[in-house]
Amino acid sequence: MVSMPDLVVQRLTKSFPTPAEPLVVLDGVDLRVGPGESLAVVGPSGSGKSTLLAILGALDEPTGGSVTLGGVDPFTLGEREQAAFRAESIGFVFQDHYLLPQCTVLENVLVPLLADGQASGEDADRATELLRRVGLGERLTHRPAQLSGGERQRAAIARALVRDPLLLLADEPTGALDSRNADAVADLLLELQSGRAGMLIAVTHSDAFAARMGRPTHLLDGRLVEGQSVERSPS
Structure with a gap:
């Protein structure tokens, strides 16, 4: 028997009520991603990329599918169980780093582990090693305000990976950076992903970034289309 992929999305829909008729953002998305795969989702602003990522990360509920x-x-779990599942299995990297300004870089990376109580010495060692791998080994006691934009995003990546999540979701991770730092962060994400069994899904406006991922896709008319270059359908 062929084993099922670790992420399976079937006929996923999402709509929002309006005074006239529901606004359909996702319209029957089907997706399968296996261990170690990296997938990019490209689409213009308002196409539903972030909505899709929020549902995959169990931050928002689908309308159907x-x-x-x-x-x-x-979505079959209770609120407490869903939060625990999300903390254990899913990591998030956003366009804004969302680091806690009052905490050091090391403390920020340890935050996801505090859901289980106090972080252990082993946890601190893992966080320190991750920060070394992302080039922040000399910045452990710095506060976010003392870091550059690219350094803050690298710290956010380390934080997202500290639990080695099954699914890593990146929402425009290079969108707020200049081209040099954007390239460096993209390089880092792909380098770290290459040694993981978990999955990476990133949404981006950048076709160049998407082309470097294992599976570039486009979100068009509420559905995912595989491929690097897809013509938009007439409006």
Whole structure:
């Protein structure tokens, strides 16, 4: 029997009520991603990329369809169990780093582990090693305000990976950076992903970044289309 991929999305829909008729953002998205794969989702602003990522990360509920990650449908879980599942299995990198300004870089990376109580010495060692790998080994005690924009985003990547999540979601991770730092962050994400069994899904406006991912896709008319270059349908 062929094993199922670790992320399975079937006929996913998302709509929002309006005074006239529902606004359909996602319209039957189907997606399968296996261990170690990296997938990019390209689309213009307002196409539903961030909405898709929020649903995959169990931050928002779909209107219809299903999502299973590692055999678990997070939308069948209670609120507490869903939060625990999200903390354990999913990592997030956003366009804005969302680092806590009062905490050091090391403390920020340890934040996801505090859901289980106090971080251990082993946790601190793992966070320190991740920060070394992202080039911040000499910045452990710095505050976010003492870092450059590219350094803050690298710290955010380390934080997202500290639990080695099954699914890493990146929402425009290079969107707020200049071209030099954007290239460096893209390089780093792909380098770190190459040694992981988990999955990476990134949404981006950049066709160049998407082309470097294992599977570039485009979100068009509420559906995912595989391929690097897709013509938009007439409006």
